[in-house]
Amino acid sequence: MRTDLCGNLRSSDIGREVVLCGWVDRRREHSEHLAFVDLRDRTGVMQCVVDGGRDLRSEYVVRISGTVQERHGGKSNENLATGEVELQDCTVEVLSVAEPPPFPLDERTDVDENIRLRYRYVDLRKPRLQHNLRVRAKVNSAIRIAMEEQDFVEIETPMLIASTPEGARDFVVPSRMKPGSFYALPQSPQIFKQLCMVGGIDRYYQIARCLRDEDLRADRQFEFMQLDAEASFVTQDDVYQFINHAVRGATEAVTGVRPGEIPSMTWHEAMERFGSDKPDTRFGMELTELTELFSATEFNAFKADCIKGIKVDGGAEYSRNQLDGLTDDVKSWGGKGLVWMKVEPDRSLNSPVAKFCSDAELQGLVDTLDAQPGDLLLIVADRRRTVQNLLGRLRIQIGRPPVTEGGLHFLWVTDFPLFELNEAGTPVPAHHPFTMPHEDDIALLETASGEGFLDIRSQAYDLVLNGWELGSGSVRIHRSDVQQQVLGLLGIGDEEAQAKFGFLLDAFKYGAPPHAGFAIGIDRLAALLAGEENIREVIAYPKTQTGADPMTQAPTPIDDGHLQELGLRVVPQD
Numbered sequence: 001m002r003t004d005l006c007g008n009l010r011s012s013d014i015g016r017e018v019v020l021c022g023w024v025d026r027r028r029e030h031s032e033h034l035a036f037v038d039l040r041d042r043t044g045v046m047q048c049v050v051d052g053g054r055d056l057r058s059e060y061v062v063r064i065s066g067t068v069q070e071r072h073g074g075k076s077n078e079n080l081a082t083g084e085v086e087l088q089d090c091t092v093e094v095l096s097v098a099e100p101p102p103f104p105l106d107e108r109t110d111v112d113e114n115i116r117l118r119y120r121y122v123d124l125r126k127p128r129l130q131h132n133l134r135v136r137a138k139v140n141s142a143i144r145i146a147m148e149e150q151d152f153v154e155i156e157t158p159m160l161i162a163s164t165p166e167g168a169r170d171f172v173v174p175s176r177m178k179p180g181s182f183y184a185l186p187q188s189p190q191i192f193k194q195l196c197m198v199g200g201i202d203r204y205y206q207i208a209r210c211l212r213d214e215d216l217r218a219d220r221q222f223e224f225m226q227l228d229a230e231a232s233f234v235t236q237d238d239v240y241q242f243i244n245h246a247v248r249g250a251t252e253a254v255t256g257v258r259p260g261e262i263p264s265m266t267w268h269e270a271m272e273r274f275g276s277d278k279p280d281t282r283f284g285m286e287l288t289e290l291t292e293l294f295s296a297t298e299f300n301a302f303k304a305d306c307i308k309g310i311k312v313d314g315g316a317e318y319s320r321n322q323l324d325g326l327t328d329d330v331k332s333w334g335g336k337g338l339v340w341m342k343v344e345p346d347r348s349l350n351s352p353v354a355k356f357c358s359d360a361e362l363q364g365l366v367d368t369l370d371a372q373p374g375d376l377l378l379i380v381a382d383r384r385r386t387v388q389n390l391l392g393r394l395r396i397q398i399g400r401p402p403v404t405e406g407g408l409h410f411l412w413v414t415d416f417p418l419f420e421l422n423e424a425g426t427p428v429p430a431h432h433p434f435t436m437p438h439e440d441d442i443a444l445l446e447t448a449s450g451e452g453f454l455d456i457r458s459q460a461y462d463l464v465l466n467g468w469e470l471g472s473g474s475v476r477i478h479r480s481d482v483q484q485q486v487l488g489l490l491g492i493g494d495e496e497a498q499a500k501f502g503f504l505l506d507a508f509k510y511g512a513p514p515h516a517g518f519a520i521g522i523d524r525l526a527a528l529l530a531g532e533e534n535i536r537e538v539i540a541y542p543k544t545q546t547g548a549d550p551m552t553q554a555p556t557p558i559d560d561g562h563l564q565e566l567g568l569r570v571v572p573q574d
């Protein structure tokens, strides 16, 4: 139907007769008889000079033939790739009329997300989404190439499964053949990929859809895609190499620049220096240890397990209101409070609590934090984990640059703890229950109790990009005795273990190779490479924050007949 694409025409095409198809982006009167019609397709916009054209409205679908010429009066538009040329002597054929679009398609207008998603097919016409979805496609294709270069085999695992313990809530699907029973949708292909290893596949990968019924956020949807990989007879370092190859390939495919070596840091160091297990290393403002300095302090608020501080360059300008706001934030995150000190021109410290500190302590603060006139010091005293978390959050809130600034900082975070403690103080897996404990800490499995569980390290690792957790993985337990021991510590008795993943434990009895793997969130990687803060901008049909799809109206009730067939009855909720 067309000879060319709108965005590709240049002065070198002058004189050519072309046929273009697309949507009317804009129509402006040029003179009594002539109108400028900007025609848009996936490649860009071409200005067409149309005779009359009064019947052409925004978003009409048209086919225009004409001759490429230099723009009238040499008036080129430098902001447009096709800005030097236009189409003249045009013939226009209307292929589809269109109602006025529900919102303007320019990037400047802020449109409510519900409306955007209700009319996603119109929203998708925006250059930004056209670009983002192509970025995403490049990421997928580069990942496939990189994994295949490394001899990984793409294997599809089922969607209707028994539960996979990734720590989230399952989406479930009722069974018609076995009323009262349910399939779970996979939170990840975790167990199946491990079974592939028992099955001798050796190197598996999949760009897999995963579903987790968790609250939605800027970096989280109910369903997401991940590069899921597993390999046998490999070490942790081998996994880093595989994944490095894939993410470097994907980054190069999008940006044209191949990232260098990806550095690594232990979880312990990340928490101490950045107060986060996913440190954004694009900026400093690191947490500075002050516990020793205040070991004999008279100041009650500083009599604590741990004291750390951060320095905000130039932060002495913060108003009292802003400082109160930061203190409120810290309290709302579970902290007791926040001490702030402004650094005066003579490097003395100005703070409502300075009078409670000794001169040596104040001087020590200035020296340890290298405080310069005009800086602001923010100090938290509490239990170590709490101090790390609170200052880590403050650091991000105050210092995090926009996603498009500061380049791409990949980082491996290694040696994650094996367990976290839930509210009842019992251990729960920090990653998932198939993660191998750190070799040096296996003996602790026998002896640990209470908070001691937190000291057991694992062979689990995360890949972080600009403060986002891009993915996680681990060396797996391949011995059923160690697996049973870990499940026991998690309070999963033999019977429950057998019921939940007896098939995995059984499989391990038939010769399981040592294996390890990883998964990378494609949505997050694509968003960061596209320069987007919200993964919904790189997903064609995302859900809103409340998990709804305003376009299809999902989720919707089903009719009684269908419910009956499934053996279900809906209990009205208050």
Ligand code: ASP
Binding pocket: 166, 187, 188, 189, 190, 229, 472, 473, 474, 517, 518, 519
């Ligand atoms: N299954 C894990 C996840 O989805 C990744 C892995 O351990 O390979 O987070």
